[in-house]
Amino acid sequence: MSHWTTGQVSKQSNVSVRTLRYYDQIGLLTPSFKDESGRRCYSEENLFTLEKITLLKSLMLPLEEIQNLLDKLSYREILKAHYNHLQEQLSSLQTSISNTTSLINMFDLEGELSWKRISHLVQTAKHNSKKWIEYFEDDEKDFLEQVLPSLSKSDRITQQYISLLRRIEWCQQHSILPESEAGYQIGCELIAVSNDTFDGNEELMNKFWEVRKMPSETTGLYPITDQSLEFAERCIIYAEQLLNKENE
Structure with missing residues (x-):
């Protein structure tokens, strides 16, 4: 199973480590598991969720509203909203x-x-x-x-x-x-x-x-x-x- 550390996700997604930790803190995006060294790791599904968060942020939505929408909107609906924007x-x-x-x-x-x-x-x-x-x-x-x-x-x-x-x-x-x-x-x-x-x-x-x-x-x-x-x-x-x- 593929997994990525916080630092790797930060480089790959261009989202700062500090922001990722804040998302974890408020329950917006929590890493799926810890590896043998105790490092918090993100799954492919986590990365998919992060992409959805990034797209919704581009629509100037507050994080609280993004949190409410994540499970309600399909990825296609989010992409469509981003396209219209x-x-x-x-x-x-x-x-x-x-x-x-x-x-x-x-x-x-x-x-x-x-x-x-x-x-x-x-x-x-x-x-x-x-x-x-x-x-x-x-x-x-x-x-x-x-x-x-x-x-x-x-x-x-x-x-x-x-x-x-x-x-x-x-x-x-x-x-x-x-x-x-x-x-x-x-x-x-x-x-x-x-x-x-x-x-x-x-x-x-x-x-x-x-x-x-x-x-x-x-x-x-x-x-x-x-x-x-x-x-x-x-x-x-x-x-x-x-x-x-x-x-x-």
Whole structure:
């Protein structure tokens, strides 16, 4: 019959000797027998019970409640409870990651953020999130939710749009017109990334562009100034004109 001393169990389970002795003292986990040297030894069943105690402790249950539950819950029920707890933690972590990514992208877009600005953007996102969906059919909604850039994402498409918006703002600050070399480059990249995003569906692309130009309070989309949207539109028109001339 296999058996383990207190020290061996401590190393194997990563539970301190002091904790094991305390469990023994309160009757939560008592070693099954003593060996010839008088050392208290744990059986395989004891180790199984210790694993159940560890899982129940991870659920933030007090030892008294754990003691009451040990004989009432099967190992599968304990594992299921532990699984649900981990899922809750995972959901919380994913939300934290999403929120942190949003703040990073906001900073990349705006250069610097005051607490007032952060608070405004976060509250706007909470109350107006995805109102733009109302303007599309069900099949369009499913597609757009998968492909559209979002502040909570760090994917290639989102980063491209952030970079383009920063370049548009830079051109505006330096009085560079859309009908310029810089505007042409921006226009070409906007055409390419839009085709990539909408998979060449020009009708859906134009439909979303019209929604994009609506006030952010109405759509829940990240607020972009009318001037920046107009600049982007002129860049696209200018790029298309030059590209058409090249193809004539």
